[in-house]
Amino acid sequence: MNKYKIQTLNNISPKGLGRFPLERYEVASDLSEPDGLVLRSASLHGMAIPPSLKAVGRAGAGTNNIPVAEMSSRGVAVFNAPGANANAVKELVVTGMLLAARNIIAAWDFVHGLDGDADTMGQAVEAGKKQFKGFELPGRTLGVVGLGAIGVKVANVAQDLGMQVIGYDPAITVGNAWQLDASVEQAHTVEELLSRSDFVSLHVPLIDATRGLINADRLKLMKTGATLLNFSRAPIVDETAVLQALEQGGLHRYVCDFPTPEARGRAGVIALPHLGASTQEAEDNCAVMVADQLRDYLETGNVRNSVNFPEAVLPMTDGAARLAVANRNVPNMVGQISTVLAQRGLNIADLLNKSRGDLAYTLVDVDGELPDAVLDELRGIDGVLSVRAIDH
Template identity: 45%
Template sequence: MMDIKTYNVIAEEGLAEFPKKIYTINQSQRPDALLIRSQDMHKTPFGTNILAIARAGAGVNNIPLVTATDMGTVVFNTPGSNANAVKELIVAMLLLASRPVVPAINWAHKLGGADVSLQTEKGKDHFAGTELLGKSIGVVGLGSVGSRVAKATADLGMKVIGYDPYISVEHAWQLSSDIPRAETLEELLEQSDFVTIHIPYTDRNHNLIGAKQIEQMRDGAVLLNYSRGGIVDDAAVLRALDAGKISQFMTDFGTPALAANKKVIVTPHLGGTTEEAEVNGARMAAQTLRRYLETGNINNSVNFPSVDMPFEAPLRLTLIHRNVPNMVGRITTILANYNLNIDNMINRSREQIAYTVIDMAAIPTEQFEEIRTELMTIPEVIRVRILKNPITFQ
């Protein structure tokens, strides 16, 4: 049996992905894997017994990736599981940026007396807005969310400009050929009435939109950040709002200073907060965990290379190790000393870490620990697992 420890509220549909004959949920003091959402793992200790951490969501800034990698703990996320939810919220925010719907509703609720209809008719001109049709929108980041935002806003009749120097082939194919892509961020900013950010937070992206970039934007433009805090320099935004350079800032990542500014609309991290997104994320995270725990295959990891090899032999050996020369040779030499035949093998690396999967014939159970112990004597080896076939994963 393997135990999965959960943090936060995980949708039952996700937990149901773990068969009770193989898994328990929150029943062990030494769980095999963690399934989380927003839990801050920087402040939550986890031991080397944790084989994997799956985040039901795209962002993993709440997980210490360097520590996890050094411990041989594979970290997964669920890219795209909340993409539709974020896309729909962006559409809603664009509409709110163009039409003062909320102030109009608040005004109407304060009306009283028998002439409410007449008052409404006379007062509505104070809440005139503009239309999105024909306006230009720059979409920074064309991944799971950005590509959907680009399509949705194009369907609304907006002129879409995309920018993503790191776009994957998969997402490139999903984009309409009618959507032009800017060569530089500056080019996008100069042409956009609205700018919406959809890239992951990295050290390289910190304050990607700062004072210099805001100065490159059109006067009166609207800026939206529904990606991650830290990508936009909030202080620079507030200065630009006060100066009238940009007209509105809409974000899911509020601060007291932002919330106090009337030209800022702060939503309380609503991007992926829908019932459907939470179910999608939980299911995807659970399926990813199962695939790794039962087959050793890695998909959607943010700190380890992707490996997907059919499990067709009686046994599978998986090794997490440092990415240094001759590791495969040292590993196979030990196996050869036990007269073990290798049926299939794959080795993949990602920066300083590597992952080797070896399928082989059956061996006596009593040899498992002996082989594992000898492989662990290689200084660069971090973790060794021996998996038995058949696998119940569907």
């Protein structure tokens, strides 16, 4: 049995890499012809992709550093780790709200600028502390845009802190809806949410539809003195419009995880150095999740938490050989696959076909062996992107 090769492009948590058993996997940062890539922030854009590649695992949620469309065209599955860093980001969002509400950064800077003896400093503290008077969170309204794994946790913890919470997510999944506190109100539009919230926290992926989601027109809808928190991706917010809103006194604070030269040192901006998932627990969780998904895909063909392939889970049939086919989502692909197998005298023991957008994926268990000639014939079908026999 050949070993699968897993190439790492960043430092990946040993807890994650430990999920690849040594008797079946070779894991290293310098490998030729890898079956899988595991990465965090490394960019695959412009990188030469080896023909051997079957899967990419991003040990985190976002996949902007991966050319997903190109991977799909090659029949390469791309996996991420949604929710594995949710608690870490949730805690940072709460931190951001407290930093903004209690004017912590300005107060910290004030103390660090003091000098003199204890009496002099004490007098300065008593005279100066009133300028940092803040407010408490209970009774304030938090608007959460995006109710995925992170957004749900943020909404629920805000409820526990005594805040009123409204959420907006027209594409919320059934699973996430079950996890959401029943007292969270539904906003029917982003505009409604912005107009009602004292704090707004963004938890959406960066796609064409969310780029510039918070723009000048929408900022005008926010309450005077509101705080905007962005721990998703920088381009979701029109930073120029946010800085203008801060200067004009519309916004109280902009708290984000994405420092820029334009925002550095600007009054009202609290910018952190992309700390959202920077906890050991989050790194471990992400690495473990993505390693398990890669293993399942390589060893059984099952697909879980892929950003480009459909969810596809088929229990292994005892004594059968498994075929995994990725193809364009066009008519009669399953028929053509079945015909090739039938002509070779291979009986289908079980079959699962799923589609997602322009891509479809088929798992077939057949009685008997899968000769290379069969795989080559399947690869010759117009629309087939990748074919492999699962190595038991």
